[in-house]
Amino acid sequence: MNKIQIYRALRNHVELSEKRSAMYESNSIAKVLTYVGIMALAVYIMFFSVLFALIANDIRQFTPCQFLFGLTPIVLVVDYLARLVAQRTPAQLVKPYLLLPLRKYDCVDSFIMSSIVTPNNLLWLFLTVPYSIMSIVFSAGIFPALGFVVAFQLLIICNSLFYMLTRTLFNKKIILFVIPLIVYGLMFAPWYLKNFDALCYFYSNLGQWATDGTPLFYLLAFVALALFFLLNRRVQYANIISETMKEKDLKLKNISSFSFFDRFSQTGEYMKLELKSMLRNRNTRSMFIYSIIFIVALSLMNSFTDIYADDDFSTKFWAVYPFTLSSINLIKIMGPEGNFIECLLVRKENIRSLLEAKYYYYSALSIMPLVLMLPNVFTEKYSFLMLLSLMFFTAGPMFCVVMQLAVINKVSVPLNTKLTRKNGMETNYVQIIVEMVALFMPIVIISVLMVFVGETWTYVIMLLVGVLFMALHKYWIGNIYRRMMKRKYVNLQGFMTSR
Incomplete structure (x- = not known):
């Protein structure tokens, strides 16, 4: 040939x-x-x-x-x-x-x-x-x-x-x-x-x-x-x-036991799993580091440069993205766990505790851009209400939207290999659509609300909606869990065949 x-x-x-x-x-x-x-x-x-x-x-x-x-x-x-x-x-x-x-x-x-x-x-x-x-x-x-x-x-x-x-x-x-x-x-x-x-x-x-x-x-x-x-x-x-x-690396690594999370029962154990997966596996660690770099870079540019134009839209545009980037890692939710999904299905409610742990983990991560952009509040570029509403809106309805992917994601994400896998490229267009929604929906909502209710009430409404979604997180996470269980064997087959 x-x-x-x-x-x-x-x-x-x-x-x-x-x-x-x-x-x-x-x-x-x-x-x-x-x-x-x-x-x-x-x-x-x-x-x-x-x-x-x-x-x-x-x-x-x-x-x-x-x-x-x-x-x-x-x-x-x-x-x-x-x-x-x-x-x-x-x-x-x-x-x-x-x-x-x-x-x-x-x-x-x-x-x-x-x-x-x-x-x-x-x-x-x-x-x-x-x-x-x-x-x-x-x-x-x-x-x-x-x-x-x-x-x-x-x-x-x-x-x-x-x-x-x-x-x-x-x-x-x-x-x-x-x-x-x-x-x-x-x-x-x-x-x-x-x-x-x-x-x-x-x-x-x-x-x-x-x-x-x-x-x-x-x-x-x-x-x-x-x-x-x-x-x-x-x-x-x-x-x-x-x-x-390459041969498998069997060298033992000393990783903290994260005993602080013991007080949160089974959910705490899965928060430990999330942290240990990030520390031990190259792909999950790289995804986390990239997101942190972009969050920190955008937040610091917002705080210490005039990256945005003087118009109101550009100001809001650059304020939104440090928060929305914290939800991007959830696009491939359940993908890394697809490598050992059978172990997670042996006990009832295991997956639900895992979803709750992921939600708490990434909600805590959304505090980072709030803290990094506080200098904007002191220089009166942004109001504290604006930043607080963006954080709660991200941790509320935005995380709710992105975590719906847990129901349909059924392709395992390799934990360490980047360039080779059994089935080649797995292009998930559903993930691409949800990623675009996560990136652009907040700025669209802000622009529409400001036309009808003004700036202050826009952020008040977003803050209240965010707090409501966070308060009810156990209900919508429970809904995701029940739908996942209905598709359990379909998803399990997809994870196993895509490894």
């Missing part, structure tokens, strides 16, 4: 694996909603494309191609951050092929090629194609416009390979998260050294090269593509082999 045949066969196996996923049926409606959301995002990007085209047609110091390429660093950072939020590093189907007479890099090459031709990389065409039609075709001609679109797309593909490389590295060691920070920081160096105009002038040369069809530009772009491909190839292969071939 040649490379193309191997690639097609492996891609077919991945597609079959996704169809056999335990979440395939549950994903049907959510997948449609996800596509609707992507279409809405495409329309949003086209709006910016038209806006940039109108600006480019009015200015004289840059050609239209130079103008958009002058904003390249900003686009690449936005692209990277979007991938960080919405795109996971998919697990690879490697184990079934280890004993087959395939070349050692065949599976990895197939995976990297799939990430290059993914439709996600085509989303930015909704920016470049309308822009080139409105601003470049009539001023420079069709071939310069085509060169502009191709050149910009090459930069996006390079950025996607850079994302895959760095995401793999800092999944292995979280300190390597500094790599993209340094790289993108250096890209903005002309802004730091001079001003924003210097940044635009520096990168506008790329746009001129793309318009002129300069061979040097495309040579450098393809060299960068080849370099990122080879780096990904080596790094992916090394990490996959380390995950699949």
Whole structure:
């Protein structure tokens, strides 16, 4: 078999694996909603494309191609951050092929090629194609416009390979998260050294090269593509082999007994389990650390910088997210426990105590952004009522919404392996929908309520609703538990087959 045949066969196996996923049926409606959301995002990007085209047609110091390429660093950072939020590093189907007479890099090459031709990389065409039609075709001609679109797309593909490389590295060691920070920081160096105009002038040369069809530009772009491909190839292969071939670590670790939680009976035992799982297992620990980093970073930026604009909406927008991020770890609720779900089902009410423990654990975590953003209260950027209402609203109705996923989640999350698993990528579109609801619902509710009842009563209502949900948490957690028990054997089969 040649490379193309191997690639097609492996891609077919991945597609079959996704169809056999335990979440395939549950994903049907959510997948449609996800596509609707992507279409809405495409329309949003086209709006910016038209806006940039109108600006480019009015200015004289840059050609239209130079103008958009002058904003390249900003686009690449936005692209990277979007991938960080919405795109996971998919697990690879490697184990079934280890004993087959395939070349050692065949599976990895197939995976990297799939990430290059993914439709996600085509989303930015909704920016470049309308822009080139409105601003470049009539001023420079069709071939310069085509060169502009191709050149910009090459930069996006390079950025996607850079994302895959760095995401793999800092999944292995979280300190390597500094790599993209340094790289993108250096890209903005002309802004730091001079001003924003210097940044635009520096990168506008790329746009001129793309318009002129300069061979040097495309040579450098393809060299960068080849370099990122080879780096990904080596790094992916090394990490996959380390995950699949390493011996189990039997070294004993001394972990605190957390005797403080003994007073909470069985629920306390599950709070210990949550903490010990975070301390002992690499994946759960990484998820926790990432959420803490983002919560702390956003909270401190809110407290000590003017990151938001002066308008009221932006102020509320940036205040909400340190709280909503505390609920993101609950998106995969019951996923880690899927690795030992049989042990949790041997006694009645065990799962209910586990759900209560998770609720208390993450409710306590939501206190962190409140404390970190208290300086905003002292400087009168935010009111204490606002922060308190956001905390209670997050710990009340928002956690109630996210924890509903415990009923339908039936794919186990590996505790330590990141890049390899038995069934490949498990895309749960229901989780994606709920994640988007968790991120955007609070700001929508705030905006609507403020129109009708004003700012103070908005936060009073959110505070009262949050307190009500927290006071009644045993009732809605009990409802989740009863629905889980009705689906017990369906979920159990999904967890067991997805390990």
